[in-house]
Amino acid sequence: MADTVIQQGTSKRIGSVEELIKKLRAAEDEVVRLKKEGLTKSALPENEPTYTIVRKLARDVFKDAIPTKLQPSDLNFPVEVVVWNEPHPKVPVIRPEFTFDAEKLTPILWSIENGYNSALVGPPGCGKTTITEQIAARLGRPWFRIPIDGEMRRREIVGGFKQVVENGASTTKWFDGIALQAMKLPAIIDVDEIDRGDPDLQYLAHQLYEGNGITILEDEGRVVYPHPKVAIMATANTKGRADGMNLYALVQEMSEATRDRFAFWIDFDYQTEENEVKQIRKEVQNLPLNTATNIVRIAGAMRIALREGKLRSAFSYRQVKACARYAAFQTAILHDETKACVESVKKIIVNRGSDEAESGAIAELARKVMGDDWPAEENVNP
Ligand SMILES: Nc1ncnc2c1ncn2[C@@H]1O[C@H](COP(=O)(O)OP(=O)(O)O)[C@@H](O)[C@H]1O
Ligand SMILES: [Mg+2]
Incomplete structure (x- = not known):
């Protein structure tokens, strides 16, 4: 019976429980061997640009992105920066407008340097991802986001077999999903939304956190071992979201080994109104x-309402920005700041309400913030 399950699960690549255990043992020995040998650059996939690592002071790497005045002790430690011989397609471009908080950055950078994982916890749209x-x-590392809430299928994440034609003959070939591609690089992997994880992917995520490689049952129990510099970060929403698993339950469910790999659980929140x-x-x-x-005040009121369960729509910074841009555009057309602001708030924020009742509730919050500037007898769904 168990043999049949294994044969089905592996498309007959593994015939029996015995064979599976043998393969897992061999894979385990391989991991031990590779760890002993230490991975070298040759472990990089073919055609991958090559890199060297330089050590720089963290404050020099991040200083232009920290809005507050840096104290002498802030970020005063070295970090490894990966320098590629040619641009690596998976290394993100620096967005100069993105700002960091030195205090939150310190434990995250320390975790990356020292092989621990860190979990970033906070409400939607506050900038965790x-x-x-x-x-x-900024560290020159390839970046991969692995959503485990079901947005992406296991096949895209781990990989699968594809029919290909080789030398005129059709054959099946394994292709790596993004998790496997990422693991072979000195990458930063963001395991996104871990508190809303699909159970199947949750297991995969735990293998990632533990850092001993991913076992691919579909591919004869092959183990893909991680590049020694791969760094895992996880993001989660605050505990107790009605539509997700609560973070507390998730942490309880993690094995001691998994929990051990998370050095930090760092709380994030929206920026202050002033910032x-x-x-x-x-x-x-x-x-x-x-x-x-x-706009920022209306966003703030909506975030509180969301937390209190009075609204279902979040108001992320992305929407604040869209609303602000549309308001600036309208101001140039209408030559009336207030009218332009109302127009943009209505079109971009109020209309996002998932139904009329929610749009009405958002309009009410806008009225509270803008007072008499918000038109009295307005149809909230223009
Ligand atoms: N400190 C910040 N500086 C600049 N932009 C930010 C900052 N925090 C958040 N944002 C912007 O807010 C938007 C939502 O961020 P995101 O990372 O998707 O949030 P989360 O993962 O917490 O849901 C993005 O467009 C991001 O650029
Ligand atoms: Mg996110």
Whole structure:
């Protein structure tokens, strides 16, 4: 019975439980051997650009992206920066407008350097995913986001067999999914939304956290071992979201070994009102201060309402920016800041409500923030 299951699960590549165990043992020995030998550059996939590693002071790498004045002790430690012989397609570009908080950055960089994982926890749209991307950009590391909430199938993440034609004959060939591609590089892997993980992918994620390689049952139990510099970061929403598994339950469910690999659970939140206004005015040309403040305040009120369960729609910074850009555009057309602000808030924020009741609730929050500037008898669904 078990043999049949294994044969089915591996498309007859593995015939029996005995064979599977033998393969797993051999794979384990291989991992031990490779770990002993230490991985060298030759472990990089073919045609991959080559790299060298230089050590730089973290403060020099990040200083232009920290909005506050750096204290002498801030980020005063070396980090490894990967320098490629030609641009690596998976290394993200630096987004100059993205800002970091030195205090949060320190444990994250330390984890990356020392082979620990760190988990970033915070509400949707506060910048968790982007911080992992932007750290990769500055450290020259290839970056991969692995969503485990079901957005991507296991086949895309781990890999699978494909029919290919070789020398005129059709044959099946294994292709690596993004997790396997990432693991062969000195990459930063963002395991995204770990508290909403699909159970099947959750298991895969745990293998990633533990860092001993991923066993690919589909491919004869082959083990893909991680590049020694691969760094794992995980992101999660705050505990107790109604539609996701709660973080507390997730942590409870992790084995001791998995939990051990997470050195830090770092709390993230939206920027303060003052910083968000500053940020948005830096990014959006010709945005009146009043408009920026109104939009950020409405966003703040919506985030509180979301936390209290009164709204279902989040208001991420991405939407703040879209709203601000549209408001700046409208201001140039209408020559009336207030009208332009109302127009943009209505079109971009109020209309995002998932139904009329929610749109009405959002309009009410906007009215509270803008007072008499918000038109009294407005149809909230223009
Ligand atoms: N500190 C920041 N500086 C600049 N942009 C930010 C910052 N934090 C968040 N953002 C922007 O907010 C948007 C949402 O961020 P994202 O990383 O997707 O959030 P999360 O993963 O927490 O849901 C992105 O467009 C990101 O660039
Ligand atoms: Mg995210």
